[in-house]
Amino acid sequence: MDIKGSAAIVTGGAGGLGEATVRRLVAEGASVVIADLAKEKGEALASELGSSVAFVETDVTSEDSVNSALDKAASFGPVRIAVAVHGGFGGGGRTLKSDGIPHSLDDFQKTIDHYLVGTFNVLRLSSAAISKSEPLESGERGVIINTASIAGYEGTIGQVAYAAAKGGVIGMTLTAARDLAVVGVRVLTIAPGTFMTPAYGMPAEMLEEMWGPVVPFPKRMGQPAEYAQLVQSMIENQYLNGEVIRLDGAIRFGPKSPR
Ligand SMILES: NC(=O)c1ccc[n+]([C@@H]2O[C@H](COP(=O)([O-])OP(=O)(O)OC[C@H]3O[C@@H](n4cnc5c(N)ncnc54)[C@H](O)[C@@H]3O)[C@@H](O)[C@H]2O)c1
Numbered sequence: 001m002d003i004k005g006s007a008a009i010v011t012g013g014a015g016g017l018g019e020a021t022v023r024r025l026v027a028e029g030a031s032v033v034i035a036d037l038a039k040e041k042g043e044a045l046a047s048e049l050g051s052s053v054a055f056v057e058t059d060v061t062s063e064d065s066v067n068s069a070l071d072k073a074a075s076f077g078p079v080r081i082a083v084a085v086h087g088g089f090g091g092g093g094r095t096l097k098s099d100g101i102p103h104s105l106d107d108f109q110k111t112i113d114h115y116l117v118g119t120f121n122v123l124r125l126s127s128a129a130i131s132k133s134e135p136l137e138s139g140e141r142g143v144i145i146n147t148a149s150i151a152g153y154e155g156t157i158g159q160v161a162y163a164a165a166k167g168g169v170i171g172m173t174l175t176a177a178r179d180l181a182v183v184g185v186r187v188l189t190i191a192p193g194t195f196m197t198p199a200y201g202m203p204a205e206m207l208e209e210m211w212g213p214v215v216p217f218p219k220r221m222g223q224p225a226e227y228a229q230l231v232q233s234m235i236e237n238q239y240l241n242g243e244v245i246r247l248d249g250a251i252r253f254g255p256k257s258p259r
Pocket of ligand 1: 011036086
Protein backbone atom coordinates (compact mmCIF):
# COMPACT_ATOMS: atom_id res chain seq x y z
CA MET A 1 0.00 0.00 0.00
CA ASP A 2 1.22 3.50 -0.75
CA ILE A 3 1.96 5.60 2.30
CA LYS A 4 1.54 8.80 0.31
CA GLY A 5 -1.91 10.27 0.71
CA SER A 6 -2.84 8.15 3.74
CA ALA A 7 -3.73 9.47 7.16
CA ALA A 8 -2.13 7.71 10.12
CA ILE A 9 -2.10 7.64 13.88
CA VAL A 10 0.97 6.73 15.89
CA THR A 11 0.32 6.06 19.57
CA GLY A 12 3.42 6.86 21.58
CA GLY A 13 4.40 9.05 18.61
CA ALA A 14 6.37 11.38 20.88
CA GLY A 15 8.55 8.52 22.20
CA GLY A 16 11.74 6.97 20.84
CA LEU A 17 10.38 4.44 18.33
CA GLY A 18 7.23 6.49 17.81
CA GLU A 19 9.00 9.71 16.84
CA ALA A 20 11.12 7.86 14.27
CA THR A 21 7.92 6.33 12.88
CA VAL A 22 6.18 9.70 12.64
CA ARG A 23 9.18 11.19 10.84
CA ARG A 24 9.34 8.28 8.39
CA LEU A 25 5.60 8.34 7.60
CA VAL A 26 5.66 12.09 7.05
CA ALA A 27 8.74 11.80 4.82
CA GLU A 28 6.85 9.22 2.74
CA GLY A 29 3.86 11.53 2.29
CA ALA A 30 1.40 10.56 5.03
CA SER A 31 -0.52 12.93 7.29
CA VAL A 32 0.09 11.86 10.86
CA VAL A 33 -1.53 12.26 14.26
CA ILE A 34 0.87 11.92 17.15
CA ALA A 35 -1.34 10.25 19.76
CA ASP A 36 0.56 10.45 23.00
CA LEU A 37 0.28 11.60 26.60
CA ALA A 38 3.49 13.65 26.33
CA LYS A 39 1.99 17.02 25.41
CA GLU A 40 5.08 19.20 25.30
CA LYS A 41 7.16 16.77 23.24
CA GLY A 42 4.28 15.84 20.95
CA GLU A 43 3.35 19.44 20.23
CA ALA A 44 6.96 20.40 19.56
CA LEU A 45 7.34 17.50 17.11
CA ALA A 46 4.07 18.35 15.37
CA SER A 47 5.00 22.00 14.93
CA GLU A 48 8.46 21.04 13.65
CA LEU A 49 7.00 18.70 11.03
CA GLY A 50 4.39 21.10 9.63
CA SER A 51 0.75 21.19 8.68
CA SER A 52 0.38 17.49 7.80
CA VAL A 53 1.09 16.54 11.42
CA ALA A 54 -1.02 17.14 14.53
CA PHE A 55 -0.66 16.23 18.16
CA VAL A 56 -3.69 14.91 20.02
CA GLU A 57 -3.25 14.23 23.71
CA THR A 58 -4.21 10.57 23.90
CA ASP A 59 -4.41 7.85 26.49
CA VAL A 60 -4.42 4.50 24.70
CA THR A 61 -6.57 2.92 27.40
CA SER A 62 -9.45 5.36 26.80
CA GLU A 63 -11.99 4.84 24.02
CA ASP A 64 -12.88 8.55 23.75
CA SER A 65 -9.26 9.56 23.71
CA VAL A 66 -8.23 7.16 20.91
CA ASN A 67 -11.35 8.08 18.94
CA SER A 68 -10.43 11.78 19.17
CA ALA A 69 -7.03 11.00 17.68
CA LEU A 70 -8.68 8.96 14.91
CA ASP A 71 -11.18 11.76 14.21
CA LYS A 72 -8.30 14.17 13.80
CA ALA A 73 -6.60 11.72 11.42
CA ALA A 74 -9.83 11.41 9.41
CA SER A 75 -9.87 15.20 9.01
CA PHE A 76 -6.58 14.87 7.10
CA GLY A 77 -7.81 12.21 4.67
CA PRO A 78 -8.61 8.49 4.50
CA VAL A 79 -7.33 6.78 7.63
CA ARG A 80 -5.27 3.80 6.48
CA ILE A 81 -2.42 3.41 8.97
CA ALA A 82 -2.30 2.88 12.74
CA VAL A 83 0.93 2.16 14.55
CA ALA A 84 0.64 1.33 18.25
CA VAL A 85 4.03 2.03 19.79
CA HIS A 86 3.19 3.54 23.16
CA GLY A 87 5.21 2.46 26.15
CA GLY A 88 7.20 3.71 29.03
CA PHE A 89 5.10 2.13 31.74
CA GLY A 90 7.08 0.28 34.43
CA GLY A 91 5.61 -2.38 36.69
CA GLY A 92 8.37 -4.98 36.84
CA GLY A 93 9.09 -7.59 39.45
CA ARG A 94 9.49 -11.28 40.07
CA THR A 95 6.53 -13.62 40.40
CA LEU A 96 7.70 -14.27 43.95
CA LYS A 97 10.14 -11.88 45.57
CA SER A 98 13.11 -13.16 47.59
CA ASP A 99 11.32 -12.11 50.80
CA GLY A 100 8.42 -14.42 49.92
CA ILE A 101 6.03 -11.66 48.85
CA PRO A 102 4.16 -12.44 45.62
CA HIS A 103 4.06 -10.04 42.65
CA SER A 104 1.53 -7.25 43.17
CA LEU A 105 -1.67 -8.16 41.33
CA ASP A 106 -2.38 -4.48 40.85
CA ASP A 107 0.98 -3.90 39.10
CA PHE A 108 0.38 -6.94 36.91
CA GLN A 109 -3.05 -5.69 35.89
CA LYS A 110 -1.78 -2.17 35.21
CA THR A 111 0.96 -3.51 32.95
CA ILE A 112 -1.53 -5.68 31.04
CA ASP A 113 -3.90 -2.75 30.81
CA HIS A 114 -1.31 -0.41 29.36
CA TYR A 115 0.50 -2.68 26.93
CA LEU A 116 -2.08 -5.28 25.96
CA VAL A 117 -5.50 -3.71 26.53
CA GLY A 118 -4.21 -0.35 25.28
CA THR A 119 -2.88 -1.97 22.11
CA PHE A 120 -6.13 -3.83 21.56
CA ASN A 121 -8.08 -0.61 22.13
CA VAL A 122 -6.05 1.08 19.39
CA LEU A 123 -6.43 -1.96 17.13
CA ARG A 124 -10.20 -2.25 17.47
CA LEU A 125 -10.94 1.49 17.16
CA SER A 126 -8.47 1.95 14.29
CA SER A 127 -10.02 -0.97 12.46
CA ALA A 128 -13.40 0.78 12.67
CA ALA A 129 -11.91 4.06 11.39
CA ILE A 130 -9.97 2.37 8.57
CA SER A 131 -13.02 0.33 7.54
CA LYS A 132 -14.75 3.63 6.69
CA SER A 133 -12.05 4.52 4.15
CA GLU A 134 -12.74 3.61 0.54
CA PRO A 135 -10.91 0.44 -0.49
CA LEU A 136 -7.98 0.87 -2.87
CA GLU A 137 -8.02 -0.86 -6.25
CA SER A 138 -6.45 -3.95 -4.65
CA GLY A 139 -9.28 -4.14 -2.10
CA GLU A 140 -6.96 -3.02 0.66
CA ARG A 141 -8.14 -0.37 3.11
CA GLY A 142 -5.22 -0.15 5.49
CA VAL A 143 -2.65 -1.59 7.85
CA ILE A 144 -2.43 -1.78 11.65
CA ILE A 145 0.97 -2.36 13.22
CA ASN A 146 1.37 -3.33 16.88
CA THR A 147 4.52 -3.36 18.93
CA ALA A 148 5.38 -6.36 21.06
CA SER A 149 8.88 -7.17 22.34
CA ILE A 150 11.16 -10.15 22.22
CA ALA A 151 10.34 -10.34 25.93
CA GLY A 152 6.96 -11.64 24.75
CA TYR A 153 8.86 -14.81 23.72
CA GLU A 154 11.68 -14.89 26.28
CA GLY A 155 11.17 -12.47 29.14
CA THR A 156 13.99 -12.08 31.62
CA ILE A 157 13.63 -12.58 35.37
CA GLY A 158 11.47 -9.79 36.80
CA GLN A 159 9.55 -9.17 33.56
CA VAL A 160 6.62 -11.50 34.07
CA ALA A 161 3.89 -8.85 33.67
CA TYR A 162 5.56 -7.19 30.67
CA ALA A 163 6.24 -10.59 29.06
CA ALA A 164 2.59 -11.60 29.53
CA ALA A 165 1.38 -8.33 27.99
CA LYS A 166 3.71 -8.58 25.02
CA GLY A 167 2.93 -12.28 24.60
CA GLY A 168 -0.70 -11.23 24.38
CA VAL A 169 0.08 -8.75 21.60
CA ILE A 170 1.93 -11.50 19.71
CA GLY A 171 -0.99 -13.88 20.26
CA MET A 172 -3.67 -11.59 18.94
CA THR A 173 -1.87 -10.66 15.71
CA LEU A 174 -2.92 -13.57 13.48
CA THR A 175 -6.47 -13.71 14.82
CA ALA A 176 -6.96 -9.98 14.34
CA ALA A 177 -5.60 -10.27 10.78
CA ARG A 178 -8.14 -13.03 10.13
CA ASP A 179 -10.93 -10.95 11.68
CA LEU A 180 -10.10 -7.90 9.60
CA ALA A 181 -9.42 -9.62 6.27
CA VAL A 182 -13.06 -9.10 5.39
CA VAL A 183 -12.58 -5.30 5.44
CA GLY A 184 -9.19 -5.37 3.69
CA VAL A 185 -7.15 -4.42 6.74
CA ARG A 186 -3.82 -6.12 7.44
CA VAL A 187 -2.47 -6.59 10.97
CA LEU A 188 1.20 -6.98 11.78
CA THR A 189 3.39 -6.83 14.87
CA ILE A 190 7.01 -5.87 15.36
CA ALA A 191 8.86 -7.53 18.24
CA PRO A 192 11.89 -5.29 18.86
CA GLY A 193 15.02 -6.40 20.67
CA THR A 194 16.97 -3.61 22.35
CA PHE A 195 16.56 -0.17 20.81
CA MET A 196 18.24 3.05 21.82
CA THR A 197 15.33 5.10 23.17
CA PRO A 198 14.57 7.25 26.22
CA ALA A 199 12.57 4.32 27.66
CA TYR A 200 15.63 2.96 29.44
CA GLY A 201 16.23 6.27 31.24
CA MET A 202 20.00 5.82 30.89
CA PRO A 203 22.76 7.63 29.00
CA ALA A 204 23.31 6.26 25.48
CA GLU A 205 26.94 5.30 26.10
CA MET A 206 26.12 3.26 29.16
CA LEU A 207 23.26 1.53 27.35
CA GLU A 208 25.41 0.66 24.36
CA GLU A 209 28.10 -0.76 26.63
CA MET A 210 25.54 -2.94 28.35
CA TRP A 211 23.61 -4.26 25.36
CA GLY A 212 25.93 -3.91 22.35
CA PRO A 213 28.15 -6.92 23.17
CA VAL A 214 25.12 -9.18 23.79
CA VAL A 215 23.72 -8.73 20.27
CA PRO A 216 25.18 -11.35 17.86
CA PHE A 217 25.29 -9.02 14.84
CA PRO A 218 25.35 -6.11 14.45
CA LYS A 219 26.95 -5.69 17.88
CA ARG A 220 24.97 -2.64 18.87
CA MET A 221 21.53 -1.56 19.95
CA GLY A 222 18.89 -0.99 17.31
CA GLN A 223 18.27 2.52 16.07
CA PRO A 224 14.69 3.85 16.10
CA ALA A 225 15.04 4.59 12.36
CA GLU A 226 15.44 0.83 11.78
CA TYR A 227 12.13 0.20 13.52
CA ALA A 228 10.53 2.89 11.35
CA GLN A 229 12.05 1.31 8.24
CA LEU A 230 10.27 -1.95 9.06
CA VAL A 231 7.00 -0.08 9.61
CA GLN A 232 7.38 1.33 6.11
CA SER A 233 8.10 -2.10 4.59
CA MET A 234 5.13 -3.61 6.40
CA ILE A 235 2.83 -0.95 5.00
CA GLU A 236 4.20 -1.19 1.48
CA ASN A 237 4.40 -4.98 1.15
CA GLN A 238 0.83 -6.12 0.74
CA TYR A 239 1.59 -9.81 1.12
CA LEU A 240 2.76 -9.37 4.72
CA ASN A 241 -0.16 -10.09 7.02
CA GLY A 242 -0.89 -11.76 10.33
CA GLU A 243 2.81 -12.02 11.16
CA VAL A 244 5.09 -10.99 14.01
CA ILE A 245 8.58 -9.99 12.94
CA ARG A 246 11.46 -9.93 15.39
CA LEU A 247 13.81 -6.99 14.82
CA ASP A 248 16.69 -7.83 17.09
CA GLY A 249 20.10 -8.53 15.51
CA ALA A 250 19.53 -12.23 16.47
CA ILE A 251 19.62 -11.52 20.22
CA ARG A 252 17.81 -14.01 22.46
CA PHE A 253 17.30 -12.95 26.06
CA GLY A 254 18.69 -15.32 28.66
CA PRO A 255 17.11 -15.59 32.11
CA LYS A 256 18.93 -12.48 33.33
CA SER A 257 19.17 -9.05 31.79
CA PRO A 258 22.81 -7.78 31.59
CA ARG A 259 21.74 -4.80 33.72
N1 LIG B 1 13.21 0.51 23.27
C1 LIG B 1 13.29 -0.80 23.23
O1 LIG B 1 14.37 -1.39 23.33
C2 LIG B 1 12.07 -1.66 23.07
C3 LIG B 1 12.24 -3.04 22.99
C4 LIG B 1 11.12 -3.86 22.87
C5 LIG B 1 9.87 -3.30 22.80
N2 LIG B 1 9.73 -1.95 22.88
C6 LIG B 1 8.37 -1.43 22.86
O2 LIG B 1 8.25 -0.35 21.97
C7 LIG B 1 7.28 0.57 22.44
C8 LIG B 1 7.88 1.97 22.47
O3 LIG B 1 9.03 1.96 23.23
P1 LIG B 1 10.03 3.21 23.29
O4 LIG B 1 11.36 2.62 23.63
O5 LIG B 1 9.88 4.04 22.07
O6 LIG B 1 9.45 3.97 24.56
P2 LIG B 1 9.51 5.53 24.95
O7 LIG B 1 9.42 5.56 26.43
O8 LIG B 1 10.66 6.20 24.28
O9 LIG B 1 8.16 6.11 24.31
C9 LIG B 1 6.90 5.70 24.73
C10 LIG B 1 5.90 6.78 24.45
O10 LIG B 1 4.59 6.29 24.83
C11 LIG B 1 3.90 7.36 25.46
N3 LIG B 1 2.84 6.85 26.33
C12 LIG B 1 2.96 6.36 27.58
N4 LIG B 1 1.75 6.01 28.07
C13 LIG B 1 0.84 6.30 27.10
C14 LIG B 1 -0.57 6.17 27.01
N5 LIG B 1 -1.29 5.65 28.03
N6 LIG B 1 -1.18 6.56 25.87
C15 LIG B 1 -0.46 7.08 24.83
N7 LIG B 1 0.89 7.22 24.87
C16 LIG B 1 1.53 6.83 25.98
C17 LIG B 1 4.98 8.11 26.23
O11 LIG B 1 4.57 9.43 26.56
C18 LIG B 1 6.14 8.07 25.25
O12 LIG B 1 6.14 9.19 24.40
C19 LIG B 1 6.83 0.06 23.81
O13 LIG B 1 5.64 -0.67 23.68
C20 LIG B 1 7.96 -0.86 24.22
O14 LIG B 1 7.51 -1.90 25.09
C21 LIG B 1 10.79 -1.11 23.02
